Amino acid sequence: GQNIDQPTEMTATEGAIVQINCTYQTSGFNGLFWYQQHAGEAPTFLSYNVLDGLEEKGRFSSFLSRSKGYSYLLLKELQMKDSASYLCAVRKGNTDKLIFGTGTRLQVFP
Amino acid sequence: EADIYQTPRYLVIGTGKKITLECSQTMGHDKMYWYQQDPGMELHLIHYSYGVNSTEKGDLSSESTVSRIRTEHFPLTLESARPSHTSQYLCASSALGGREETQYFGPGTRLLVL
Numbered sequence A: 001g002q003n004i005d006q007p008t009e010m011t012a013t014e015g016a017i018v019q020i021n022c023t024y025q026t027s028g029f030n031g032l033f034w035y036q037q038h039a040g041e042a043p044t045f046l047s048y049n050v051l052d053g054l055e056e057k058g059r060f061s062s063f064l065s066r067s068k069g070y071s072y073l074l075l076k077e078l079q080m081k082d083s084a085s086y087l088c089a090v091r092k093g094n095t096d097k098l099i100f101g102t103g104t105r106l107q108v109f110p
Numbered sequence B: 001e002a003d004i005y006q007t008p009r010y011l012v013i014g015t016g017k018k019i020t021l022e023c024s025q026t027m028g029h030d031k032m033y034w035y036q037q038d039p040g041m042e043l044h045l046i047h048y049s050y051g052v053n054s055t056e057k058g059d060l061s062s063e064s065t066v067s068r069i070r071t072e073h074f075p076l077t078l079e080s081a082r083p084s085h086t087s088q089y090l091c092a093s094s095a096l097g098g099r100e101e102t103q104y105f106g107p108g109t110r111l112l113v114l
Helices: none
Strands: A003-005 A008-011 A018-025 A031-035 A044-049 A052-058 A062-067 A069-075 A084-091 A098-100 A103-110 B004-007 B010-014 B019-025 B030-038 B044-051 B054-057 B076-078 B087-094 B109-113
Touching: A003 A084, A008 A018, A008 A062, A018 A031, A018 A103, A031 A062, A031 A069, A044 A052, A044 A062, A052 B010, A069 A084, A103 B004, B004 B087, B010 B019, B019 B054, B019 B109
Parallel strands: A008 A103, B010 B109
Antiparallel strands: A003 A018, A018 A069, A031 A044, A031 A084, A052 A062, A062 A069, A084 A098, A084 A103, B004 B019, B019 B076, B030 B044, B030 B087, B044 B054, B087 B109
16 A cells, blocks of 8 residues: 655744655655645645655755655755645656655744 | 646535536646645545546546546536535646656645535
C-alpha cells in the first residue's frame, strides 16, 4: 500500500530556517515532489527529487534518501508569504500517478 | 507559469442538478488529471487522461465522469449533484515524457451542493 506522513502543523519566525519532513512507504517509487499551497489556492510546484541527495532552488532545498523512504524540504530566510501548506507527493513506480500526503501547514510569525 | 484554467471558481447548486466543471490548458500537455480535495485533507486522484479519447478512473471512486475530445479540454460532469459531492476539485496537466513530468494545477473549483 501507500503511506505518506508529514507533520500536520509547524510554526517558525520570519528570517529563520525550517525543515519539513516527509516519510513514505510505497509499492514502487518514481520520484518525490514538493508543492506549496496557499489557503484556497492551487498547489504550485516547488521541487522534484528522484535520486538521493539535495536539490537547491534559491531559498528552498529538498533532500531525498530512497533507502530510508525520507525527504525533507528546507526553507531558509523565511518570509511571511511562506505561510502555506507544503504537500509531499510520491510518484508510483511505472506510473505517473501522484500520491499526496495531507500537507504540513506552516505559519510564519514576525 | 502554468496556463491552466478552471471555471467556475465557485459553485453553489441544489441537489439533483447536473453540473460540468471546465478545465482547459494552453500548454499542449497530453496528460490531464482531476483531483478532489476536502479542507485540510490530501488530494485524491479521481480521473486522468493520457490524451484525446483516453480516460481512466483514479484511485478514489467518484460518481463523476470525464471526457477528452480535445487535447486542451478535460471537463468533469456530475449528472446529479448531492451534498456528498461538496469539495474542491483541482485539475492538473503534465507533458508526456521528460524527467520530471511535473503536474501543474489549475486554480480549482469549490463546489457546494445544498
